[in-house]
Amino acid sequence: MKATIYIDGACRGNPGPAACAAVVLVEGLPEKEFALFLGKATNNIAEYSGVILGLEQARRLGIDEVEIYSDSNLCVQQIKGAFKVSSDNLLPLYNRAKYLLGQFSKWDIRHIPREQNKRADALSNLVLDLHKLVSQA
Secondary structure, eight states: OEEEEEEEEEESSSSEEEEEEEEEEOTTSOOEEEEEEEEEEOHHHHHHHHHHHHHHHHHHTTOOEEEEEESOHHHHHHHHTSSOOOOTTTHHHHHHHHHHHTTSSEEEEEEOOGGGGHHHHHHHHHHHHHHHHHHHO
């Protein structure tokens, strides 16, 4: 079974309160949406966390092929091997993402413009908005 996954990370400040989201689409199944509040993090950490969240949820759904779409060119190019991971903070997340990708029979990751990633972007920002409301209560 194959899934299309749209991922995003959001950060208010860099670093600042951060969240990530993944939208998992599988033909014939309802859309699955996942989002997490990450606490204080950088935008790149939030983006990688979105990849990891999407991959973990796809495995739980029994998916064996994934096509990932992200508006983070850095994240996409690092996972593809075109860019080196030089940040000590990103290396564990990169390694986790690569480990998870190795559990799929086939995978691809592609960079898309932010305008084509609206649902994942909206979910990650919704988590930040909700966290702000709850923390002010």
